[in-house]
Amino acid sequence: MDGEMNVRRKVDLERMLLDGSAEPTYLSLSLLEDITNCFSDDQRIGSGGFAVVYKGMVGKGMVAVKKLSKTFGVHENKFHKEVECLVKAKHKNIVRFLGYCSDTQGIPANHEGKFVMAEVQNWLLCFEFASNGSLDKYINDAFQGLECIKRYQIITGICEGLLHLHEKRILHLDLKPANILLDDHMVPKITDFGLSRCLDKEQTRTSTMNPCVSLGYSASESFAGKFTFASDIYSLGVIIVEILTGEKGYPEEEGVVKTWMNRLEGSNQWETQLEQVRVCIKIGMECIDSNPKKRPVAHHINNRFHNMTSIVETGTSGSSVEQHAGFLKEQYCQEIMTKLSSEYLGKDIKEHAETEELAEYVGTPKEDQWQQGREQVPRDQWGAQDKKQNFIPPQGASISSSSSGLLYKLNNLDIFNTKARRNYVRYGGLALQNVRSVKLFKKGVLMPFLKEQNLIGKGGFGEVYRGLVGGVQVVVRKVNSGRVLCTEQFANEVIIQSEVIHTNIVRLIGCCLEVDAPMLVYEFVSRGSLDDILHSNKVPLNLDLRLSIAAQSSQGLAYMHSHANCKILHGDFRPANILLDDKFVPKITDFGMSRMAVADYGRTGIIVDTVYTAYTDPVYIQKGLLTEKSDVYSFGVVMLELLTRKKATHADNNSLVRNFLDNHKQRRKSTELFDKEISVAGDLELLDYLTEIAVECLNLDVDERPTMTEVAMRLFTLYRPRRQVGS
Incomplete structure (x- = not known):
């Protein structure tokens, strides 16, 4: 009898898979045991701190069954809240919730020599099956893995899913790549609502005395048990940065754009994809602002992505996609040049040309027209002018007429990374570059070492990592920015340290100044402290x-x-x-x-x-x-x-x-x-x-x-x- 009932229920579940509008329903324990082969290890596809996930076979389709593994430590009300969030959340970028099971069974047991009936609580959730697994398996740096357009689509999909949650007044509170699934077409679907909270209409925040947070993806206020919509936005920002760079953290926007420029060079519509990278990394950096009030809201984030998408699909003011791509490319070059000009506060750009390539550009008719346009603004206002808006060169002064023009030259000159140059000057690079006892490292040499597996120390001074430069082991110390003094003092201290050469003092080899927080490189000492x-x-x-x-x-x-x-x-x-x-x-x-x-x-x-x-x-x-x-x-x-x-x-x-x-x-x-x-x-x-x-x-x-x-x-x-x- 039970077998026949399970067959009918399995057919009903199979219909639900085909009917996207079907509402979640109660599913019997016997049915879930049947489709997972009694929760056999062969069907097991994932596990966490409080649940194990199994693959279930339903006709020709598949589902995922989440079985809470520590129900004795979880209050029944918590399970009900998770179900409440799942029932409310219906969106293409949220894993589809098919049903649930809350079943109590009496199991014979021997307790202190006496026969007792022990109650065993079974709490289970059933979802659509995402064939490509979780996002964390696909995160790579810019030079390998997913193509740029696919990363952009995943990012926008996650943002749309999070917007839907926030519109339903749901805080996810555990957003991370492991909790984002990918279907057959690599469409992202947010999952795992075990920590989620449904807020009342007028409620904007919630709190708990025992916060459960995911290190690296949780905002600082979360560790104090205080959660708002901005908490999810912070997690979103970390994910965006990680999708684009392969690492969590605070990268330099210009550096990320330049990296993708190198990979995309020669590809179709690379200008448009480069603009998508720029928009994504900018949004990601805004999301991980330490001040929750300065983080954007989900609605504004999605508006920015929709505007970007509509421009690419339909063009602007009747122009073609290719024409608008050229406009984006030119606009980006204008931003770089205005930043460069603002930095020099109106001084002749030729005076600061550091290579023959830039000198070749200076003095061409296009540059002359661009420079004449700037001279229409009083020199003492150039800095303020650049901060308010991009300078638009006179008509005909196209700064980026071809990929072999200024954009190519700026790329070769590393001009896109003007922030690195400002940091270099800020921390006394000009004073240190002629000091023989100090080796100045490029950030590209040291940045690969700043990974968790290389971390060997952490404290008020900053973080210490182990690295290998030229076959020699070194220690890289990333100084906390709060400990860095003004230019002259920092440079002088580096010089003095480099001259302290003694058998019983760790030797300073050099430093990297192109980053927000300078890095110091020391000899490696093998036995530790x-x-x-x-x-x-x-x-x-x-x-x-x-x-x-x-x-x-x-x-x-x-x-x-x-x-x-x-x-x-x-x-x-x-x-x-x-x-x-x-x-x-x-x-x-x-x-x-x-x-x-x-x-x-x-x-x-x-x-x-x-x-x-x-x-x-x-x-x-x-x-x-x-x-x-x-x-x-x-x-x-x-x-x-x-x-x-x-x-x-x-x-x-x-x-x-x-x-x-x-x-x-x-x-x-x-x-x-x-x-x-x-x-x-x-x-x-x-x-x-x-x-x-x-x-x-x-x-x-x-x-x-x-x-x-x-x-x-x-x-x-x-x-x-x-x-x-x-x-």
Whole structure:
């Protein structure tokens, strides 16, 4: 009987697949078990944190059945809300919802020796089957994968689907490539409404105490549990950027356009497709604005895409598609030239020609006409004029008459990336380009390293990545833009760092200035930080090795304080900022930016992103005065960590510094505090002497602290005899 019923229900479901207007309906558990072969692993096509998705066979067609796998942790009301959103959302760019199942069954079970009937809740959802899977499988950079026109169609389709959701007052709240399916014709369909919310008519926002967010696709306000329509727009922006570039993030608009220009060169209607790229990346960047109020709304985004599409399909004012494509191409060249002219504030463009190719263009009849047109505007108004509107050259002064004209030359000259040039000048590129000790890297060399799989560190200073340049491993540090000073200061600090050449200091190789946040390139140090070796990896360290690390680190700090051309105060000396190479030679890192000090001064000007830690000098915290003796205090704390292998903390009841200072004050031995690996009888006298040096460094009377030069001399006096014996 059940078999016959399932056959009839399967026929009904097959009809639903053919009838796009059919409403979602209740589906029995037995039917869903039948079409998925009892949810067999062979039919399994995907899974997530709370559900498994199976392929179901319905006649000659297929469906996708989503089975919630952790119903015990999900309130029934949440399931009902997901169904509510799905019933309301009917659109070609939203996965079609066919039906649902909410079934409770009694299962015999043994509970503490007693027979019980346990209730098992089955919640399932049935959808149309998208044969091409999810979008995340198709995201590549501009030089491979999907064609430009297909990416544009996917982007516009996603935008239309999101607009429909917002018009129905539905917040998706988990928009990402994995939740966008592609059908036979690569039409995008938004799916997975497990986190979605339906808002009331007057409601514009919602909140939760336990937000579930997808890293990389969620706006900052989402992490606080606050959601609005702008939250979905942010996710949309990340997706648009990722579709065009293959990566999440904040690319330079001109760079994306130029990349696609290189791929599209020679293709049919490349001008129109290039304009589509420009519109898409501009919208994407607007969507990921950190301020939710500045993000565009879905309606305006779709209007911009519709205007673009109508222009391409019908032309403008009766003109053909080819004519309008030429207009777009010319308009784009005008934008570049007006940006270039605005940057030079009216100075003769020939004066700034950097290559013969641009010089060949300068002085041609077309350029002369264009220049004469600009001279009709007073020179002191050129900058303001360009900000308000594009300058339209006199009739006949077509800037882009052919693909071998100005557009080709500008492309070769990298003029399209004027933002990179402005950054280069802004961060002192003109001053650094003649400094032999600083290598200036092109952003194209370093940008490929800025991927999650290459990330090796992150903090207030920025992000650190590993890379390979010319067969040599390097470290690329992307500096937080908030830490970058004005042009002269930044350039000077880079020069000074590059001249700091010492065995126990990480060497600065060069930098990249063509990006919004400059990148610094350092030598690669293989073993990682002293902090990891002491507390995470627990690499065996005998006393001689620890003494060597302390002595050589002190020598590096002493060099920074006394022997460099310009006194350098570290300001954040701690185990995490001491790297070790294959032979356990320590190399000090993370110094310099905004901590340079002229020798005549006892403090730096401003220290950005300062975080007070257990290594920070209390006198500096109290008075705000950073001196070389502040580094001496920090070194004393590091010495104690080396001796004890215990992490310094602020906790009063477990303070490494406090325990040692109390012992010293009461004239007690600190034997019980030493690491058992090194506290052998023959070395206790040496350990006590090392403790004495550390305690002197920790003196709250700054004048009573030794200098790093004195500390280095004392440590090497202890280390040399042991090194000679070991050798």
